[in-house]
Amino acid sequence: MSISTDYYNILSHFTDEQILIREATKEWVNKHVRPVIEEYSQKGQTPTHLIKELAEIGAFGLIIPEKYGGMGTDYIAYGLMMQELEKGDTSVRVCSSIQTSLVMYSIWKFGSEDQKKRYLPKLATGEYLAAFGLTEPNHGSNPSAMHSYFKINDNKILLNGCKMWIGNASKADIAIVWAKNEQNQVQGIIIETNKIENFTTSKIENKWSFRASNTGELIFSDTVVSRNQVLEKSNSIKDAYECLNVGRYAIAWGSLGIAMDCYETALQYSKERIQFNNPIGSYQLIQKKLAEMITEITKAQLLCYQLGVLMNEGKASYQQISMAKRNNVQMASQIAREARQILGGMGITSEYSIMRHMMNLETLITYQGTHEMHLLITGKDVTGFSAFA
Known part of the structure; x- marks a missing residue:
């Protein structure tokens, strides 16, 4: 920092x-x-x-x-x-x-x-680029209701289903695809995309957010895969969630990075932009914005640091990870908007990173669990009552 x-x-x-x-x-x-x-x-x-x-x-x-x-x-x-x-x-x-x-x-x-x-x-080494197939067109917040399934036939499996909003989808050499077996257990399967038939992929175009990221679909129709490609220790949707927890941990730190970048940009601009013969950083309302920004960033830094300590000790709960993801993305969204206002019209130009960050944050607020779903995770944890349908 x-x-x-x-x-x-x-x-x-x-x-x-x-x-x-x-x-x-x-x-x-x-x-x-x-x-x-x-x-x-x-x-x-x-x-x-x-x-x-x-x-x-x-x-x-x-x-x-x-x-x-x-x-x-x-x-x-x-x-x-x-x-x-x-x-x-x-x-x-x-x-x-x-x-x-x-x-x-x-x-x-x-x-x-x-x-x-x-x-x-x-x-x-980057020889293989990978994708993670969990979300489906009709099952985002409730992946356990997925329709993707596979049947075992001797030493082969027959995989059917569609995964949506998948990063790296059309460029991935391998993908971890989560599907239900004949016992209705969710398992992960390693798919080598260039070695299978009855498989298609597509890229989602014309996005306003994540514009520099490759996002698409993975579609399987009686796709034949070797049985030894199943992740042998996976047997539940909770295993997929465990991987998501590490991903959400990364989002908590990443969104903090966005907030820091927006704050640093706004702070520097406030010292250089002259209005009414003074730097705009000398005015009370600009200082109010900057003071609130650095306060929220500091709180998020402490949240991330302690969460990292717990992760290193193997003691972090998924509820704690959920809180950090939700808080930091929301915090970064607010800071990005305030920073954009400090820059005025310049804030919407590509000369500065703020508007690009703002658009990306619009995805992050629902990515790997919506803001509302993460609120309910905390709500259930503190009350003991589940508010999920």
């Missing part, structure tokens, strides 16, 4: 390794992402040339053990990397998080030793 956003000196709690990873990621973003991301976002294109470079900085599999190609670092270091990547753009952080939090974590936690050795090193 720069001096302008580390109001409570949280930096003093980080290890040398955590700081090194944060600084290296920040430097990489400034050099490779910021100069090109506005153009890619405006055109609705994905900067695919950054995929290999993400792998080179360890953004694929940072928390996965070294024996499988990862770096074996802790969750706070991972959170700091997500923070800095999303300062650049959500699409870059999402690419890293899908690969690490969802796909590599799925294989590492629920796969066989053979699956780990076969796939994780290639995912870590």
Whole structure:
């Protein structure tokens, strides 16, 4: 964190390794992402040339053990990397998080030793790009009601179903697809997309948000897959949720990065923009906005740091992760709007990152669990009563 956003000196709690990873990621973003991301976002294109470079900085599999190609670092270091990547753009952080939090974590936690050795090193180097297929067209907030299913026939399985709003869908070399078996248990399946038939994919065009991210569908129609592609340790929708928890943890840190970037932009602009013969930062209402921004950022930093401590100790509950995701995305959304107002008309131009961040936040507020669903998770946790239908 720069001096302008580390109001409570949280930096003093980080290890040398955590700081090194944060600084290296920040430097990489400034050099490779910021100069090109506005153009890619405006055109609705994905900067695919950054995929290999993400792998080179360890953004694929940072928390996965070294024996499988990862770096074996802790969750706070991972959170700091997500923070800095999303300062650049959500699409870059999402690419890293899908690969690490969802796909590599799925294989590492629920796969066989053979699956780990076969796939994780290639995912870590970026040789394989991956997707995570859980959400369906009619089942977003309630994935346990999914219609995707598979039947076992000797050493093969027959897979049917459709997955929607899937990151990397049309470019993925492999996908983790969650479907129900004949006992109605949800299991993960490793799909090698270029080695199967009766499979189609498409890219969702004309998005106003996540514009630099590849999003699409995965469609299976009597798709034949080897039985040994099933994640052998998975047997419940809770296993998919466990992977989502790591993804939501990444969002909590990433959205914090957005808030920091918007605040830093607005603060600098307030010192340079002259109106009525004075910098606008000298006026009370602008100072009110900035004071409230840094306060909310500081609270979110403390939330992320303590959550990271709990993650490292294996003590973080999904309810705690849910709270951080919900709070930080909402906080970042408010800060982005306030920052845009401070910049006035300039705030809507691509000269600054704020409007792009605002559009991405409109997806993040429903991504991997809507704001309302996360509210109800906390509500159930504190009252003991479920308000879900």
